[in-house]
Amino acid sequence: MSQENGDQMEKEAYQKVASRIEPKRPMLMNCVKAFFVGGFICVIGQCISTFYMHFFHFNEATVGAPTVATLIFISVLLTGFGVYDKFSQFSGAGTAVPVTGFANSMASTAIEYKTEGFVLGVGGNMFKLAGSVIVFGTVAAFIIGIIYTIATGQWGAM
Amino acid sequence: MYISKQSFRYESEPCIVSSGVVVGPTEAKGPLKDHFDKMYDDLWINEDSFEKAQKKLMEEACTETLTKANITPEDVAFLFGGDLINQITGTSFASRTLGIPFFGLFGACSTSMEALSLAAMVVEQGAPYVLAGTASHYAAIEKQFRYPIEYGSQRPPTAQRTVTAGGAALVAPTGSNIHVTKSTIGKVIDNGIKDPFNMGAAMAPAAVDTILTHFKDFQTSEEDYDLILTGDLGQVGRSIALEWFRQKGVTLPEGKFQDCGLMIYDDEPEAMAGASGTGCSAAVVFSKILHEMQQGKYKKILVCATGALLSPLTFQQKESIPCIAHAVVIERKGA
Amino acid sequence: MIFLWAFIVGGLICVVGQLMMDGLKLTPAHTMATLVVVGAVLDGLGLYERLIDFAGAGATVPITSFGNQLVHGALAEADRTGLIGVITGIFQITSAGISAAIIFSFLAALVFKPKG
Numbered sequence: 001m002s003q004e005n006g007d008q009m010e011k012e013a014y015q016k017v018a019s020r021i022e023p024k025r026p027m028l029m030n031c032v033k034a035f036f037v038g039g040f041i042c043v044i045g046q047c048i049s050t051f052y053m054h055f056f057h058f059n060e061a062t063v064g065a066p067t068v069a070t071l072i073f074i075s076v077l078l079t080g081f082g083v084y085d086k087f088s089q090f091s092g093a094g095t096a097v098p099v100t101g102f103a104n105s106m107a108s109t110a111i112e113y114k115t116e117g118f119v120l121g122v123g124g125n126m127f128k129l130a131g132s133v134i135v136f137g138t139v140a141a142f143i144i145g146i147i148y149t150i151a152t153g154q155w156g157a158m
Numbered sequence: 159m160y161i162s163k164q165s166f167r168y169e170s171e172p173c174i175v176s177s178g179v180v181v182g183p184t185e186a187k188g189p190l191k192d193h194f195d196k197m198y199d200d201l202w203i204n205e206d207s208f209e210k211a212q213k214k215l216m217e218e219a220c221t222e223t224l225t226k227a228n229i230t231p232e233d234v235a236f237l238f239g240g241d242l243i244n245q246i247t248g249t250s251f252a253s254r255t256l257g258i259p260f261f262g263l264f265g266a267c268s269t270s271m272e273a274l275s276l277a278a279m280v281v282e283q284g285a286p287y288v289l290a291g292t293a294s295h296y297a298a299i300e301k302q303f304r305y306p307i308e309y310g311s312q313r314p315p316t317a318q319r320t321v322t323a324g325g326a327a328l329v330a331p332t333g334s335n336i337h338v339t340k341s342t343i344g345k346v347i348d349n350g351i352k353d354p355f356n357m358g359a360a361m362a363p364a365a366v367d368t369i370l371t372h373f374k375d376f377q378t379s380e381e382d383y384d385l386i387l388t389g390d391l392g393q394v395g396r397s398i399a400l401e402w403f404r405q406k407g408v409t410l411p412e413g414k415f416q417d418c419g420l421m422i423y424d425d426e427p428e429a430m431a432g433a434s435g436t437g438c439s440a441a442v443v444f445s446k447i448l449h450e451m452q453q454g455k456y457k458k459i460l461v462c463a464t465g466a467l468l469s470p471l472t473f474q475q476k477e478s479i480p481c482i483a484h485a486v487v488i489e490r491k492g493a
Numbered sequence: 494m495i496f497l498w499a500f501i502v503g504g505l506i507c508v509v510g511q512l513m514m515d516g517l518k519l520t521p522a523h524t525m526a527t528l529v530v531v532g533a534v535l536d537g538l539g540l541y542e543r544l545i546d547f548a549g550a551g552a553t554v555p556i557t558s559f560g561n562q563l564v565h566g567a568l569a570e571a572d573r574t575g576l577i578g579v580i581t582g583i584f585q586i587t588s589a590g591i592s593a594a595i596i597f598s599f600l601a602a603l604v605f606k607p608k609g
Contacts, residue, residue, distance in 0.1 A: 042503025082608025
């Protein structure tokens with residue numbers, strides 16, 4: 001048996017031992033917590049929407065923007081006071097998936113890289129974590145948009 | 159004296175004359191608080207960046223050590239040290255302040271014992287005083303390797319928390335009854351673990367390999383030691399290491415096989431599987447363990463500091479995590 | 494009633510994210526990028542608007558709605574101006590979210606220090 005094969009067997013034997021002993025992530029409990037916290041954040045969003053529709057003459061179609069902006073403001077504030085990350089260990093995806101998580105990923109990098117200056121630090125790193133969301137969303141939207149244009153034949157002025 | 163492929167015996171038995179440990183706020187709340195020389199209740203260590211804070215921990219650990227031995231930096235021949243920040247600036251900037259000729263090392267969290275064994279070697283070559291020291295800072299290292307500290311990510315139960323601490327030891331030809339007598343330098347071991355939130359599992363085989371090689375090179379066994387102490391395997395890595403020893407035909411008594419990563423925090427929720435970081439083994443060995451040796455609790459111990467040699471880049475390129483472990487024997491001689 | 498559905502639908506989308514992180518061991522960045530693409534595709538198929546009508550904030554608050562809005566903006570402009578509208582329309586609806594996040598994050602960096 002070659003050295004290579006021996007090493008491979010050793011690695012496989014080790015990985016078996018390691019995966020048997022390491023504690024598993026408490027997936028079920030994490031999902032329950034994510035459900036309740038995530039659901040709760042959406043209810044807050046619904047309350048904010050309802051509030052804006054009642055008091056500020058927004059309608060179903062236009063209320064999205066101010067609602068999202070308000071949630072982002074709250075999330076950035078909580079990030080600044082250093083409490084958002086304390087919730088997250090408990091709630092996992094419950095605080096990461098709502099738009100508040102997107103805002104947290106931007107605010108936390110902005111605050112963290114302040115020591116490297118406002119241009120290269122804050123400006124250059126703000127999208128370090130959030131950037132991939134924007135890139136993949138934009139590329140996906142572009143591809144879907146192209147398919148839609150081809151399908152409907154609306155080429156426009158070309 | 160060189161013994162075999164991986165091991166040294168120090169015939170002149172260099173002494174650890176003094177040591178110093180400076181820690182941050184979370185560590186100061188932990189069970190070792192009575193052993194530390196200086197504690198800060200502010201994560202910023204009164205500096206304006208976390209990187210500078212780590213540099214200050216290193217500086218102060220060194221100056222505390224020198225003060226206890228009643229010498230100045232000019233008396234010190236060399237400083238061996240390293241850390242986890244890019245290009246080990248934390249340590250080299252501290253050396254700029256101290257003005258001691260500097261050997262910069264990178265062995266991740268194994269650097270403390272790498273530095274101590276090299277210091278003993280250089281003292282054996284005739285140097286009068288040599289410092290060995292390492293530091294790490296929770297926020298600086300999280301920023302370097304993981305996420306911004308205010309970013310809300312959920313850490314799995316295998317994750318460990320980087321300690322905020324600097325630790326140093328002064329090695330000299332004579333001057334105390336605590337001696338550095340042997341060391342075994344580790345090979346880089348990679349058993350294919352890829353999860354950067356499971357350092358314990360990645361590092362455990364390196365610790366096992368180095369300790370078994372040490373036993374073989376010196377034809378000794380765990381019965382020879384009062385304590386076998388790993389650097390920062392944490393709860394998960396320690397359990398895996400014990401099982402991996404068993405599979406290699408060596409059964410270590412649980413009580414004798416301890417881990418520095420499990421001694422620093424008692425009920426810190428963020429610590430999950432335990433503490434880690436270059437400062438972890440230094441903070442424990444150069445405070446509590448040396449104190450207990452002086453008090454006579456242990457006569458002969460084997461300290462095996464473990465390091466994960468990954469970077470955020472190698473993780474993103476989907477490489478597995480190579481690890482290393484260095485073992486040093488510390489003995490109390492005479493009364 | 495919309496409050497109950499917002500809670501349930503929003504919670505379930507978060508559970509999907511949790512399963513991706515815990516079960517598939519994806520990083521948060523991979524999870525969020527995937528959810529955004531899923532939201533975009535669902536809107537491309539014309540399904541996401543129906544989810545919003547049904548669950549309100551339960552569908553607009555999770556990050557999937559970001560994908561939905563990107564596609565929605567692109568398609569609305571494509572209807573008006575053709576192919577070029579795909580490019581000019583992408584950020585039309587999401588502007589509020591992105592601008593707010595950039596501005597508030599920058600202001601936060603002016604005021605706050607990381608707490609640890």
